[in-house]
Amino acid sequence: MPAAAAALALRYGVGAEPKAGPWSDTIALMLSHRSVRGYKPDAPPPGTLETLVAAAQSAATSSNLQTWSVVAVDRPETRAELAVIAGNQKHIEQCPIFLVFLADVSRNGRLAAQEGTELAGMPYLESFLVAAIDAALAAQNAVVAAESLDLSTVYIGALRNDVTRVAGLLGLPPGATPVFGLCVGYAAPGREGEVKPRLPQAAILHRETYDADDQGHRAAYDPRMAEFSRRNEMAGDTWTRRVIARLGTMKALNGRDRLKEKLIALGFPLK
Amino acid sequence: MPAAAAALALRYGVGAEPKAGPWSDTIALMLSHRSVRGYKPDAPPPGTLETLVAAAQSAATSSNLQTWSVVAVDRPETRAELAVIAGNQKHIEQCPIFLVFLADVSRNGRLAAQEGTELAGMPYLESFLVAAIDAALAAQNAVVAAESLDLSTVYIGALRNDVTRVAGLLGLPPGATPVFGLCVGYAAPGREGEVKPRLPQAAILHRETYDADDQGHRAAYDPRMAEFSRRNEMAGDTWTRRVIARLGTMKALNGRDRLKEKLIALGFPLK
Numbered sequence: 001m002p003a004a005a006a007a008l009a010l011r012y013g014v015g016a017e018p019k020a021g022p023w024s025d026t027i028a029l030m031l032s033h034r035s036v037r038g039y040k041p042d043a044p045p046p047g048t049l050e051t052l053v054a055a056a057q058s059a060a061t062s063s064n065l066q067t068w069s070v071v072a073v074d075r076p077e078t079r080a081e082l083a084v085i086a087g088n089q090k091h092i093e094q095c096p097i098f099l100v101f102l103a104d105v106s107r108n109g110r111l112a113a114q115e116g117t118e119l120a121g122m123p124y125l126e127s128f129l130v131a132a133i134d135a136a137l138a139a140q141n142a143v144v145a146a147e148s149l150d151l152s153t154v155y156i157g158a159l160r161n162d163v164t165r166v167a168g169l170l171g172l173p174p175g176a177t178p179v180f181g182l183c184v185g186y187a188a189p190g191r192e193g194e195v196k197p198r199l200p201q202a203a204i205l206h207r208e209t210y211d212a213d214d215q216g217h218r219a220a221y222d223p224r225m226a227e228f229s230r231r232n233e234m235a236g237d238t239w240t241r242r243v244i245a246r247l248g249t250m251k252a253l254n255g256r257d258r259l260k261e262k263l264i265a266l267g268f269p270l271k
Numbered sequence: 272m273p274a275a276a277a278a279l280a281l282r283y284g285v286g287a288e289p290k291a292g293p294w295s296d297t298i299a300l301m302l303s304h305r306s307v308r309g310y311k312p313d314a315p316p317p318g319t320l321e322t323l324v325a326a327a328q329s330a331a332t333s334s335n336l337q338t339w340s341v342v343a344v345d346r347p348e349t350r351a352e353l354a355v356i357a358g359n360q361k362h363i364e365q366c367p368i369f370l371v372f373l374a375d376v377s378r379n380g381r382l383a384a385q386e387g388t389e390l391a392g393m394p395y396l397e398s399f400l401v402a403a404i405d406a407a408l409a410a411q412n413a414v415v416a417a418e419s420l421d422l423s424t425v426y427i428g429a430l431r432n433d434v435t436r437v438a439g440l441l442g443l444p445p446g447a448t449p450v451f452g453l454c455v456g457y458a459a460p461g462r463e464g465e466v467k468p469r470l471p472q473a474a475i476l477h478r479e480t481y482d483a484d485d486q487g488h489r490a491a492y493d494p495r496m497a498e499f500s501r502r503n504e505m506a507g508d509t510w511t512r513r514v515i516a517r518l519g520t521m522k523a524l525n526g527r528d529r530l531k532e533k534l535i536a537l538g539f540p541l542k
Contacts, residue, residue, distance in 0.1 A: 004322075008325055011325060011328065011329055012325075017325075018318075018321040018322075018324075018325060019318060019321065020318065020322075021316065021317065021318020021319055021320075021321050021322040022315070022316050022318060022319050022322055022420050023322065024416070024419035024420060025296065025297070025419075026296070026297045026300060026415060026416065026419035027322060027325075027326050027416045027419055027420075029297060030326045030329045030330070030412050030415070030416060031325060031326065031329050032329075033329045033330065033331070035331055044293070045292065045293050046292065047289075047290060047291065047292020047293060048292055048293050049292075049476075050289040050290065050292050050472065050476075051275075051289075051291075051292040051293055051294065051298060053289075053472055053475065053476045054279055054282060054283075054288075054289060054298075054302060054472065055298050055301045055302065056475075057282065057469040057470070057472065057475060058282055058301045058302050058303075058304045058469070059301070059304065059411060059414075060304070060306055060414070060424075060425075060426050062426075062428045063428075063513075063517045064467065064496075064510070064513065065514060065517060065518070066469065066470055066475070068475070069475050069476075069477060069481070070475060070476055070477070071477040071478070071479070071480070071481060072476065072477070072478055072479075073479060074478075074479065075479055078479065102481075106483065107474070107485060108514055108518060110483065110485065110486070111489060111511055111514055111515075112514075112515065112518075112519075114486055115511060115515065117515055117519060118519070119514075119515070119518040119519055120518070120519060120520055120521050121517070121518040121519070121520070121521065121523060121524045121528075122518055124524065124527065124528050124530065124531070125530050125531040125534070125541075126431065126524065126527040126528070126530045127518070129403060129431075129450075129530070130428070132400060132403060132404060132407075133403060133404075133407045133428075133450065133451070136403075136404045136407035136408055136411070137407055137410070137411045139408070140330060140407070140408045140411035140412060141301050141411060141415070143330075143331070144297060144301070144412070144415055145295070145297065145298045145301060148295035148296075148297035148298055149293050149295060149298075153331075154331075155331050155333070157333045157334075157401070157404075160397065160400075170477075170479075170480050170481055171480035171481050172481050173481060173483050176481060179400075179404065180404070196335065198328040198329070198332075198337065199328070199337055201321065201324055201325065201328065203340075203378070204324065204327075204328060204337070204339070204340050204341060205320075205321075205324045205340075205341055205343065206340060206341070206342040206343070206441075207342070207343055207345075208342070208343075208344060208345065208346055208349065208441075209342070209441050209442035210340070210342060210373075210441055210442050210443050210444060210447060212377065212381065212444050214378060214381065215381070215385055218382060225335075239335070240382055240386060242334075242335065243336060243379055243382055243383075243390075244382075244383065244386065244388055244390070246334045246336060246392070247336070247379060247383075247390040247391070247392040247393055247398070248383075248388060248389075248390055248391060248392070249391055249392070250391050250392065252392060253392045253395065253397065256395065256397040257392075257395050257397070257542070259395065259396050259397045259400070260395070260396040260541065260542065263396070270396075270531065271528070271531065
């Protein structure tokens with residue numbers, strides 16, 4: 001593990017990093033995170049999936065409601081269909097463990113039905129949001145746990161391109177929806193990637209009140225992202241251009257402009 | 272750190288735990304997580320906040336959009352108001368570090384305005400969801416980082432009781448909203464708490480397709496949660512009764528039934 005100062009310089013860029021403070025091996029592990037999109041076929045040791053889910057279940061969950069679930073998908077036919085939905089991301093077919101994290105209020109719905117009662121608080125946007133946050137906290141624990149076992153990961157937000165189709169493939173009941181997928185496996189040689197620089201800490205961390213004067217932070221970050229992009233054989237674009245490319249057109253949403261109506265149809269009224 | 276089998280038994284209950292698999296100190300740390308609601312006044316070492324934010328920024332973020340921010344709140348008057356919004360949670364005033372995590376698309380909005388363009392993808396529910404998930408992944412890294420430094424934490428979802436008021440206190444621009452708060456500090460003596468049991472893994476982890484036949488898992492879990500609750504001087508209720516109490520009435524939502532209209536007013540059209 002790199003020492004604190006070196007790890008911070010990698011994450012923020014030399015000269016842009018905060019001063020090194022308290023440190024641990026776990027923090028060094030998190031600072032060294034890279035998303036990996038190419039995997040060896042090698043399976044992790046038996047029990048790895050269960051360990052990752054135990055770590056995930058150990059994350060905080062709002063009022064202990066545990067409004068999330070996860071589906072481990074092995075079947076090659078299902079993997080292939082999920083890869084297509086996600087815009088032909090081949091690593092979904094390649095990785096030894098593929099997980100779909102669900103926002104899941106259906107368990108509470110079953111509980112209420114079995115107890116002969118109704119849950120007045122369920123149909124609200126708040127309940128969907130709690131479920132999505134529960135899923136995210138759980139998944140991030142699984143990611144850090146995986147990385148502590150020398151495994152790599154990448155989140156697959158593109159499953160939201162068509163939550164209806166994913167829900168159908170996984171046989172989800174009403175009140176459960178995919179929020180993202182997660183590939184887990186050993187990075188293929190040469191696919192380990194490089195730590196991606198982030199915005200200067202001053203752009204993200206505010207003191208007492210929000211400081212919207214961040215144009216200078218963006219100006220400092222743009223060339224760092226352009227260099228990172230060139231080194232990693234991407235477009236060589238600045239962060240500014242990449243944000244505009246990602247959010248500037250309806251086409252780039254890949255159908256996610258219809259997410260709301262699809263969630264409502266999947267049993268989240270979002271009141 | 273407890274060994275794998277012991278840590279799993281604590282988390283799931285003896286006899287309900289999965290078999291021990293691969294393991295690491297980081298996983299042991301995550302398995303031992305407890306939410307803490309009583310803090311010593313002692314400040315963590317200088318640089319702790321910056322280290323936690325560096326860990327948070329190292330989490331994955333959708334398309335590197337980095338649509339989250341965090342506000343560190345020290346002012347006692349602001350802390351006191353936040354504590355009231357959250358239903359008089361005194362630990363918000365007590366903990367040495369208090370953070371408010373934001374779903375924040377305002378930075379992209381400023382970027383677009385400064386570049387003389389518009390981001391067609393911004394007004395959708397998808398963009399709010401991405402921002403909330405970004406904030407959650409970041410926050411969970413901060414939590415695990417804090418725990419690796421012998422600090423404790425508790426999420427404060429109750430800031431969503433009134434996002435409008437919190438946004439006003441923190442001077443948030445349109446397109447930024449609190450998603451939750453986070454207390455960080457050293458647990459007060461006797462307030463370290465006990466590892467809270469979770470649902471059996473088979474209730475959360477599905478294989479290939481969703482298995483909704485989970486009434487037996489709930490029946491097995493209910494007495495474990497009732498015992499935990501009795502030991503920790505709470506109501507001694509089963510999980511079933513607690514879920515119904517939390518979601519069964521509109522009153523228990525504490526105003527969060529109005530979250531959607533408040534988010535729209537804060538600059539998230541949720542199309």
